[in-house]
Amino acid sequence: MTTEAQAALPAGQIRQYHADGFTTVRRMLTDKEVDELTAEAARVFGREDLKDSDNIRCRWSNHFETGECRFDCFDPVIDLSPVCARIACHPRILDAVAALYGEPAFLFKDKLIFKPPGAKGYDLHQDYISWRSFPRSFVTVIVAIDASSAANGATEVFPGYHTRGCLTPEDGQYHQLPTDAVDAAAGCSTAPSPARRTDRGNARRHHQAELRPLVLIATHRHP
Numbered sequence: 001m002t003t004e005a006q007a008a009l010p011a012g013q014i015r016q017y018h019a020d021g022f023t024t025v026r027r028m029l030t031d032k033e034v035d036e037l038t039a040e041a042a043r044v045f046g047r048e049d050l051k052d053s054d055n056i057r058c059r060w061s062n063h064f065e066t067g068e069c070r071f072d073c074f075d076p077v078i079d080l081s082p083v084c085a086r087i088a089c090h091p092r093i094l095d096a097v098a099a100l101y102g103e104p105a106f107l108f109k110d111k112l113i114f115k116p117p118g119a120k121g122y123d124l125h126q127d128y129i130s131w132r133s134f135p136r137s138f139v140t141v142i143v144a145i146d147a148s149s150a151a152n153g154a155t156e157v158f159p160g161y162h163t164r165g166c167l168t169p170e171d172g173q174y175h176q177l178p179t180d181a182v183d184a185a186a187g188c189s190t191a192p193s194p195a196r197r198t199d200r201g202n203a204r205r206h207h208q209a210e211l212r213p214l215v216l217i218a219t220h221r222h223p
């Protein structure tokens with residue numbers, strides 16, 4: 001690992017990440033970059049020409065109360081958005097992940113989730129999906145474009161579960177975890193395995209007037 005990559009995060013934070021399975025890095029982007037992303041998210045959200053149930057890059061989510069199916073995410077996004085492409089390969093982000101890996105990080109996949117007001121959010125899951133070619137070194141970086149909190153639908157993460165491997169069948173399918181999985185699994189102990197986020201992208205029960213977009217960037221270790 002290069003000295004620059006090591007310097008990207010303090011040693012204590014790297015230890016905390018390995019203990020908990022996640023970490024928060026504040027002020028990673030400049031105000032100007034965040035403003036650019038905010039404007040870009042609004043622009044990309046306006047691509048009505050692409051929003052179609054036959055377009056496999058579109059993801060949909062029901063309103064948590066009315067059940068109305070609404071557009072929620074472009075996955076992938078970097079080919080639609082030069083700003084998202086730049087942020088997804090931002091040297092400060094990749095250096096921070098390299099500091100966690102102890103070796104260079106590479107972009108693996110990307111998406112832009114919009115979470116419109118009232119979006120149901122995502123159920124409890126692990127991001128790792130056991131496709132044959134899916135890298136075990138998979139780490140997700142979430143760039144929250146604006147302030148997120150428990151009240152407005154922040155992603156919820158659970159410490160320690162990254163050491164427990166894949167908590168669902170390794171059959172290449174997405175699996176929702178049962179809501180009690182985080183408690184039920186507590187206390188098991190296995191050898192540390194590659195970091196995997198166990199999270200729940202919560203429902204947006206407080207009806208904000210605006211989108212709360214976030215960019216999800218997944219990295220892996222080997223080119």
Ligand SMILES: O=C(O)CCC(=O)C(=O)O
Nearest residue numbers: 122127154155200201202
């Ligand atoms: O919406 C979130 O906060 C998390 C979304 C997520 O985990 C995913 O897209 O895999």
